[in-house]
Amino acid sequence: MSDLDKVLAHIDADFDNALDRLFQTVRLKSISTDPAYAAETRACAEWHSKDLETIGFASEVRDTPGHPIVLAKNHEAEGTKVLFYGHYDVQPADPLELWEGDPFEPKIATLPDGSKEIRGRGASDDKGQMMTFIEACRAWKAVTGKLPIPITILLEGEEESGGANLPGFLDAARDELGADVAMICDTNMWDKETPAITTSLRGLCAEEIFIHGADRDLHSGFYGSAAANPNHILARIIADLRDADGRIQIPGFYEGVPEPSPELLAGWEKLDFSEAAFLGEVGLSIPAGEKGRSVLEQTWSRPTCEVNGMHGGYIGDGFKTVIPAVASAKISFRLVFDQDPHKIRAAFREFVKARVPADCRVEFKEFGSGRAVAFEVSAPAFQRTQQGMSDEWGKEAAFVGGGGSIPVTTMIKEKLGMDVVMAGFGLSDDRIHSPNEKYSLTSFHKGIRSWARVLAAL
């Protein structure tokens, strides 16, 4: 029996204890956004730090101006050095009345189909997910007396409340955090049977624009046609943002946007993804956006431009024949690869200005911005993680893109200069941030076993 087989057997035998440990941390109300739970949030950090010490980690609870960070190291082994990131804080549980039972008294629920799930706030996000990694470390330590590779674990306590103190911590602790690759367990599987590694996240550039025309609302009977109508100017700007093929027309917008690699495209093609089902679920049937690009390509590897809000003039009941003094729109761009949010913002502003008549003016309001991250899946850490996960689930782990943004991934890449393997066992129906959050018992069990294999493979 190989070491790995012994470790896997240990995980199975010790599973009830693993569950018990997960329950212990779920019981701690580490609600980072609510100052009333500051002490309990710290208690949770301390619980995890002590727990990591029992696995042979040298662990500390490090203070920050906000909630503490747990930093634990076990570098007894040689080999690929891993920095693992998780967060021990959780979302508030309200509205409490929508929970079946106490959000902080975890329990196992059995569904009609016989499957089981762990219910409680943080059962998935991120206590359940991060404990899959920690339990895998524990099993290796228990069976072989040490971890198979050198590991540093960083557990944040402010992920759900803005993460204001993480950037400073990463800068200050840069030398302590050095590793070959970072790993995060805070993402989803492709589906219930197919594990997934998220290899890219899109960046963001959000901007609000205000088109000012006359210095007051005008009567359209008296001024119609003769006076510039900000609604028309705004509509023209928005319409001009794309051509008939859905391509965004801001000069330089696609700079730094390569075509996805053949490996990625090949992987996506293998996925069991139905555009009809994806759109059908929300009442649509025809993919919008760039012609000739699949929905997956568009949402994972292409930049977007979406008008998230638009307003001008009278929008109450009935009718008022006004020409409004101002019209505004909130517009956001999802960015990919090397697109520079600052360049895009500047180019967008020029694009808008060129379409505002000389006697009108435009005002800009800057909202968030961040670069996209994308990793080369041919790197060894990705290949080995994929191998470990595929072995466990009996199905090849998918390399998937992410349409949204996970700030810590960008931060680790930019500040610490390492790739980040985002591998997780959440499911899209885990109800994270919502009442009755759950984590599939299978996700927890096979998640632990997956990491045990990945650690071996690395």
Place this chain on the structure above:
Amino acid sequence: MSDLDKVLAHIDADFDNALDRLFQTVRLKSISTDPAYAAETRACAEWHSKDLETIGFASEVRDTPGHPIVLAKNHEAEGTKVLFYGHYDVQPADPLELWEGDPFEPKIATLPDGSKEIRGRGASDDKGQMMTFIEACRAWKAVTGKLPIPITILLEGEEESGGANLPGFLDAARDELGADVAMICDTNMWDKETPAITTSLRGLCAEEIFIHGADRDLHSGFYGSAAANPNHILARIIADLRDADGRIQIPGFYEGVPEPSPELLAGWEKLDFSEAAFLGEVGLSIPAGEKGRSVLEQTWSRPTCEVNGMHGGYIGDGFKTVIPAVASAKISFRLVFDQDPHKIRAAFREFVKARVPADCRVEFKEFGSGRAVAFEVSAPAFQRTQQGMSDEWGKEAAFVGGGGSIPVTTMIKEKLGMDVVMAGFGLSDDRIHSPNEKYSLTSFHKGIRSWARVLAAL
């Protein structure tokens, strides 16, 4: 001394009494929109009816389902028969605290430049204006014992509250109301020194459209580009409504829109109108709309398309990266000459439908519609009215267009089949519908004298 000279002299001599009569009617709170003033509104109708009897009119207060209508006839004379329309009801006076003095206790105020004005609710709109006509009749009767022409006077009591009962009254009293021409005194002078006859009013077609996409708001990180965004669809529709030269692109839109006649254009060119001043007053400087058309032409004789309101998605503080399920716009068209509002509405709907993707849908909500009216200024009644006014003011009365709509004019033209001469002595700063409404003392005095001359000329 001619009869007319005697009448004008009488008007001057009797002016204090004319003012006193105007004050009497202004004191009556004929606020038609507020049921609390129903009795006082009727009292005002009765006051006018009795007053008209003193001038030899056979006058009646006719009940309607709402406020009564005063109908008075004096057909002793031969000649051009005139139907005069005025309205004795007024707007509410609130906010009362913004008035200098009691809105229903009229007074004469002297301005720093020595000019005087009559202050009070209805001083201009329409009690002051309609009394110029009635006082002219009174002077003719006093001096010559009869009116110079047959006159029917109709005074409405619901002009400020929707005018719901006027159409039915016009239909029912069609035979009694027959005349050669109708006259209304409810419009403005061109400027303080130049009287004006409004010869055209634009029609209206107002519509609200709702573009429905997905069956719920979507997260733009997950669905961006792939899912249709109603904001973009709406912006495209609005942008497509005009070409680069400002010409409206709805097929058939300009059907029934002739070029203005040479007489009209020549008259407009003589007007002391500054586009720079007109736009500069509201903070603009560049005429929008159709290229190659003057502001006057655009606002008086060209149809318009204006987006009066537009809304889609999140418009509160901050930012939400949603793709909204719906976006909407309130769009109105001002119509001229023979444009058919029903045809335009239908053509607009087709134009919109053609731009909505097959998996989205559009919903239409119909608001008001009405045809434009325009009169041939070469008709004798227009020429003679112009002559009378020009003689009084020592400056040629201008034939002007009106950008807005006066429903009663359209109604009289359509139901009674007669031309309507809109001649009035209001000024653009009369603050009608606002606190401190006023009517220039000169408007009242020279307005009476103008009508005395017009009645002679007819």
